[in-house]
Amino acid sequence: MDKTQLKTQKFIVKFFPEVMIKGTKAKRQMINQIYNNIKSLMDKISEDITIKKFFDKVEVVCAIEVVDEVRQKLIQTPGVELVLEAIQIDNVSTLDEIKVKVNEFMGGEIEGKTFVVRAKRSGTHEFKSTNIEQTVGGYMLANNDTKGVKLKDAEVTINLELIEKQLNIITYRHKGLGGFPIGTQGSILSLMSGGFDSTVASYLTMKRGVKTHFIFFNLGGVAHEIGVKQVAYYLWNKFGSSHRVSFISVPFEDVVTEIFRSTNESYMGVTLKRLMFMAASKIADNMKIDAIMTGESIAQVSSQTLRNLALIDQVTKKLVLRPLCTMNKPEIIDIAENIGTRRFAETMPEYCGVISKNPVTHGSFDKMEQEAKKFDYSVLDKAIENSKETYVDKMVDNINDEVGQLEVVNDIAGKNYTIIDIRQGQNCLEIADVEILKIPFYNLKKEFKKLPLEKEYLLYCDKGILSQLHGQYLRDSENYTNIKVYRPKEK
Numbered sequence: 269m270d271k272t273q274l275k276t277q278k279f280i281v282k283f284f285p286e287v288m289i290k291g292t293k294a295k296r297q298m299i300n301q302i303y304n305n306i307k308s309l310m311d312k313i314s315e316d317i318t319i320k321k322f323f324d325k326v327e328v329v330c331a332i333e334v335v336d337e338v339r340q341k342l343i344q345t346p347g348v349e350l351v352l353e354a355i356q357i358d359n360v361s362t363l364d365e366i367k368v369k370v371n372e373f374m375g376g377e378i379e380g381k382t383f384v385v386r387a388k389r390s391g392t393h394e395f396k397s398t399n400i401e402q403t404v405g406g407y408m409l410a411n412n413d414t415k416g417v418k419l420k421d422a423e424v425t426i427n428l429e430l431i432e433k434q435l436n437i438i439t440y441r442h443k444g445l446g447g448f449p450i451g452t453q454g455s456i457l458s459l460m461s462g463g464f465d466s467t468v469a470s471y472l473t474m475k476r477g478v479k480t481h482f483i484f485f486n487l488g489g490v491a492h493e494i495g496v497k498q499v500a501y502y503l504w505n506k507f508g509s510s511h512r513v514s515f516i517s518v519p520f521e522d523v524v525t526e527i528f529r530s531t532n533e534s535y536m537g538v539t540l541k542r543l544m545f546m547a548a549s550k551i552a553d554n555m556k557i558d559a560i561m562t563g564e565s566i567a568q569v570s571s572q573t574l575r576n577l578a579l580i581d582q583v584t585k586k587l588v589l590r591p592l593c594t595m596n597k598p599e600i601i602d603i604a605e606n607i608g609t610r611r612f613a614e615t616m617p618e619y620c621g622v623i624s625k626n627p628v629t630h631g632s633f634d635k636m637e638q639e640a641k642k643f644d645y646s647v648l649d650k651a652i653e654n655s656k657e658t659y660v661d662k663m664v665d666n667i668n669d670e671v672g673q674l675e676v677v678n679d680i681a682g683k684n685y686t687i688i689d690i691r692q693g694q695n696c697l698e699i700a701d702v703e704i705l706k707i708p709f710y711n712l713k714k715e716f717k718k719l720p721l722e723k724e725y726l727l728y729c730d731k732g733i734l735s736q737l738h739g740q741y742l743r744d745s746e747n748y749t750n751i752k753v754y755r756p757k758e759k
């Protein structure tokens with residue numbers, strides 16, 4: 269048998285080193301949490317996936333059909349350092365059995381190549397790890413047409429783990445996300461404007477094990493809200509979907525109007541942030557959350573000087589985290605690129621600019637106090653009262669209530685639709701006799717304009733959620749009426 273004939277795949281999940289150096293109690297709690305998180309994520313993929321917990325790893329075994337999805341989820345789970353793919357062989361006790369089994373599965377991999385065997389062993393055996401390496405190496409060399417054994421820089425490394433009588437042949441190693449499991453570090457409320465900074469900041473707290481809820485202040489524009497919801501959903505789905513989190517939307521148009529009425533122009537930007545902080549703190553209180561977070565970074569814009577950040581922090585007793593405070597923009601953009609949020613950020617509509625004309629860079633505490641007195645806080649109270657909380661996993665249903673859902677088409681037989689596959693970086697969907705265009709979501713706004721208006725378009729993505737959001741965005745910002753969502757019935 270070779271490995272292409274296997275019907276199941278085993279993954280060995282190793283924990284982040286900082287988890288492993290904790291005291292016994294904290295370590296046990298974290299490992300339980302990683303296990304629970306993985307279980308909840310795997311259950312969503314298939315109920316037939318088995319998960320076993322050990323003191324230093326979790327093992328996951330899944331059917332080959334879902335292997336790509338499982339691998340991807342494990343790599344993106346906070347707290348996971350390494351994901352190994354392994355072939356498990358039970359009841360091997362002699363070197364002869366090991367060498368034959370390893371050769372059976374891995375012989376094909378070393379044809380025409382240099383190779384080396386590396387082994388680790390735990391349990392009671394009559395031989396050492398080096399005996400495994402030498403015996404297996406010698407046997408494979410004699411039985412395959414290779415370029416020989418090379419101890420350093422071999423083209424193929426065959427990694428073996430023998431645990432008592434269980435042999436694992438490690439076929440792939442993937443670097444995990446690291447960090448701590450979500451659920452071990454409490455919750456935070458992330459002020460989310462959808463640009464590079466707040467999305468990267470949110471990713472960093474998720475990765476550090478903090479349950480990250482989102483709050484968005486709508487300064488005017490359905491398109492901005494939909495854009496922020498898209499990226500919040502993307503982040504949650506990718507890195508945090510083991511836990512349910514909220515998205516809170518606060519209507520801030522009237523607050524902005526009141527700022528224009530009451531506040532000196534140079535203090536408008538700082539005032540807006542202070543009002544966002546006041547609202548976020550109050551909402552965090554209701555949610556029993558101790559900390560709020562922004563994507564601010566020292567000196568990036570005028571409201572982000574140390575003095576102005578200090579003026580902003582005056583209005584809250586909450587712990588304020590600014591994970592990006594000392595990062596440079598290129599570093600932030602690199603992270604956004606790696607986690608896939610760059611394209612969202614680049615297409616996010618900007619609204620904040622409207623109130624940052626001639627901003628003060630070193631505001632005065634006294635002057636700020638005077639300015640703050642002129643504001644009518646009943647407007648802020650009203651905005652908080654009218655805020656809407658939605659679970660991120662239920663968000664699409666809720667956007668639908670507010671702005672009207674695009675029709676979802678399950679069956680295209682006999683219809684003349686053009687499908688647009690909006691997924692990024694995947695092969696284009698293929699259906700016989702149907703016109704299918706590949707336009708990644710970040711190019712959609714630009715490219716959709718160029719398409720013939722008389723046709724009917726169906727947007728397609730993995731779960732029907734991003735296509736619903738993007739379709740609504742096009743409809744509401746550009747007034748298109750010829751867009752629906754394609755969601756084929758699951759087989």
Ligand SMILES: Nc1ncnc2c1ncn2[C@@H]1O[C@H](COP(=O)(O)OP(=O)(O)OP(=O)(O)O)[C@@H](O)[C@H]1O
Pocket residue numbers: 458459460461462463464465466467483484485486487544561562563564569571620
């Ligand atoms: N409309 C908003 N809703 C929620 N939070 C906001 C909003 N506008 C700004 N913030 C928060 O304030 C921070 C600083 O905002 P600012 O507009 O000064 O910078 P930015 O570079 O546009 O931020 P980003 O890249 O995150 O969009 C943001 O990172 C975000 O945390």
